[in-house]
Amino acid sequence: MERPSRLLLLSELRVRNAAHSVSLSRSLLTWKRRGSSPLYHPFRPRFCLPRLRRRSDSGSCHIVPVSEIISVREEDEENGSGRRDDGSWKKIKERDVKDCRQAFTVLYVERSGQHRWRCAEVTFTCSDTTLCQRWISNIREQLAAIASRPRRLLVYINPFGGKRQGKRVYEQKVAPLFLQAGIFTDVIVTEYANHARDHLRTEAELKQFDGVVCVGGDGMFSEIVHGLIWRTQIDGGVDVNCPDEALLPCSLRIGIIPAGSTDCICFATVGTNDPVTSALHIIVGDSQPMDVCSVHHNNTFLRYSVSLLGYGFYGDVLTDSERKRWMGPARYDFSGVKMFLTHHYYEGTVSYLPARGILGTPRDTARCRSGCVVCQRNGQLLSERAERYETDEGPDGETEREWRTIRGKFLAINAASMSCACPRSPKGLSPAAHLADGTTDLILVRKCSRFDFLRHLLRHTSKDDQFDMTFVEVHRVRRFRFAPRHCQSDSDLELDLQENGKRQIFSQICRDHPACGCAPSYSSWNCDGEILTHTAIDVRVHCQLVKLFARGIEEPAVFEDLTNPCAI
Ligand SMILES: Nc1ncnc2c1ncn2[C@@H]1O[C@H](COP(=O)(O)OP(=O)(O)OP(=O)(O)O)[C@@H](O)[C@H]1O
Ligand SMILES: CCCCCCCCCCCCC/C=C/[C@@H](O)[C@H](CO)NC(=O)CCCCC
Ligand SMILES: [Ca+2]
Structure with missing residues (x-):
């Protein structure tokens, strides 16, 4: 439970011409209308304390974490008494000007729903110039002490x-x-x-x-x-x-x-x-750490990926949409429908190293959110393991034994290192994936009917589970490799030729003669929206390699009985 820390300042100041009790501690700025009964603040997100405002018959109380104050601005006399909190202007009564010689405005973060933040402001006025300056310098000192601010x-x-x-x-x-x-x-x-x-x-x-x-x-x-x-x-x-x-x-x-x-x-x-x-x-x-996948081909670096590595459907959508850049964002919808109708499948071998001994699975109902404990714990576990074995994969023999191999015909092979939530799919390609857990979710969509593939795709936009289908499997992995059918080893190829010699030769001919309308043998990899030049790739997750100016998605407020910071 978060308790209000020691007060640095406590004064009576005016907000919109009404007397307020205003306090500043190392963590919170609060203002409460004088005469209002003490209010309790039952809403608090799990990992942070946002600005709170509760109204009652007798007034309102506002709480802003100091960490969410953007800046403090000194107002001149006219501004201080003439400007509203929302930035518009009001008529100034002579008495107001006389009473409120000095004013300062605090700009702070206000949550406006659906994870949106806005810049709100409140102007405090008082008759004592020295007190006003004390407030301004105290708030500025607090802000300057936040070392994480750029x-x-x-x-x-x-x-x-x-x-x-x-x-x-x-x-x-x-x-x-x-x-x-x-x-x-x-x-x-x-x-x-x-x-x-x-x-x-x-x-x-x-x-x-x-x-x-x-x-x-x-x-x-x-x-x-x-x-x-x-x-x-x-x-x-x-x-x-x-x-x-x-x-x-x-x-x-x-x-x-x-x-x-x-x-x-x-x-x-x-x-x-x-x-x-x-x-x-x-x-x-x-600050939000984030995993990065490195993508190699035959010991040559190709690219890094942080969101989607997609072969088959998403590779084809990207290749097709690049020719339609002039359409803007709508190009993805156009190419998405086109590639869905085309219904190409691709053959190849996927091998992967399952993520073992860490928290979380791709079928979890829990989501990666601000302050995610799965990311924190796995980050620690992986760096401890790296120190022990000088590689984050464990002793060599053990690692080799753990590789798994799947051969098949796939409509899509996707690796999602994060949920890949976006306005098109608010829960994303892998809703339970984590931003910074050192793993990627490998999703294999095997050849199936158009109808079934459509059901799978549409589930990305609804509450239904897109993995709960017989032709879809998902594995949380630390590393994976892919080789398209024609890049497989000589022994694999021999086996394939014996099994299905005619088709092998036929599809090779059709790759060289696209006009015949037969399905192509190769797709391309979509690597965070860029097309990769090679189809055979070796992918490895690097846990928390980069950091963003973000905090992960905040949980909606949960009901909790709090110590009341306004009851002072
Ligand atoms: N001045 C520029 N002229 C042409 N291309 C540019 C320029 N600056 C950046 N790019 C390239 O434009 C490509 C697309 O840019 P960006 O990612 O900003 O938009 P987008 O493709 O519309 O969005 P999204 O990646 O979210 O689908 C990037 O790969 C980037 O390398
Ligand atoms: C026929 C009905 C189809 C309905 C399908 C809805 C499924 C939507 C899932 C969206 C997944 C987005 C993954 C994000 C990938 C980004 O790294 C990449 C770069 O910006 N974007 C694309 O490749 C753009 C990819 C856009 C794909 C549509
Ligand atoms: Ca991850």
Whole structure:
């Protein structure tokens, strides 16, 4: 149970011309209308204390955690008595001006439903100038002491992501908030694809910054992740081409201002794709660790992935939609329907290393939420294991024995390192996946009828379980490999030829002659929205390799009897 800490200040100040009892402790700012009866505050989210406001017949009490104060502004006489909390203006009575010589405004985070945050403000006025200054400097001191808050950010804007609104969104909605919060920014509007990645790799003076912000979609985030991870490994002498090397975690946090088509990473880490909410999470200095998968082909590094690695359906949707970029976000719906009707399946071998000895399964009903204990515990377990064996997979012999292999015909092979929740699918591809548990959920959708595949797809948008179907299996894994049928080992191929020689040869011919309309042998991998150049891949999860300016999705408030911070 959270108890109010020792008070730093307790004064009678005026809010909207009414006397209020206002207090500041190291953790809370509260204001309560004078004469109102003590109120209890039964709502509190499980992991944090948001601003609370409870009204009764006799008044209202507000509680704002200091960690959620954005800034404090000194008002001049006119502002202090003339401006409303919502920023509009009111007529000033002469008596008000006389009574309230000094005023200050506190800007703070207010939750507005569906995980959205807004910047609210309240103006306190008082007749004593010294007291007013004490309040302002005390609040400023509290804010300056929060070491996790960024002071200087490097911002990359993709002007062409999503609906091409990135620049406008940043200038109108985000930059003014950063200014209010006293955050300095260096802004780069990208001029070509991979501009941000290459700038981070070689040019950016990262020591100057407390974080990197991207304005765009998942592709833009991916650029930042690639630039930062690459830079960190090169500086630390890590060979990125070796799939067995443990990667060094990146120290700079990444902020995402969503302005893309899917915005899956923002949605799955914040709970909404709203630029103002994301800006506020950056300002308050939130931190959310996140797993990253490295993808290799024959000991050559290909890419990193944080959300979806998809072969078959999602690979084909992406390949088809890339030719329709001009359609904007609607291209995914168009290509989704087209690829569903095309109904291609692909043959190959999936091998995986199951995640053992850690918490959680892909069929859990519990979800990864703010302060997730599964992520915390598994993070600890995996780093202890890494220290013991100098690899996070356990002793070599044991690891080799644990690999499992599945051969088959698949409509889709998906690896979801996080839920992949997005506006299209609010619960995501793997609803119980965790952001930072060191695992990915490997989902195998075997060849089935169009009708069954449609049922499976539609379950991504409803409450029904998309894994509860005979042709779908899901495994929580630490590592996996895939080889398409034609990339299998010589002995496997011989076996296949004996089993099904005619089809093998026929499909190879049809790959060379697409006009015959036969199903292709290969799909492509969709790696967080980028097409991979190879189909045979080796994927390894690196637990908590990067950090975001986010806190995971907050639980809705739960009913709890609290010590009443307003009863003072
Ligand atoms: N100035 C630019 N010109 C052209 N392409 C760019 C530029 N800046 C970035 N890009 C590339 O644009 C691609 C798409 O960008 P982004 O991810 O922002 O939007 P999106 O694809 O619409 O959204 P999502 O990834 O969420 O589906 C990225 O892969 C990025 O590399
Ligand atoms: C015929 C009815 C179909 C109904 C299907 C609904 C299922 C929706 C599941 C959505 C899963 C999104 C996974 C996110 C992947 C991102 O890393 C990637 C980059 O932004 N986006 C896509 O590849 C874009 C992929 C878009 C797929 C539709
Ligand atoms: Ca994970």
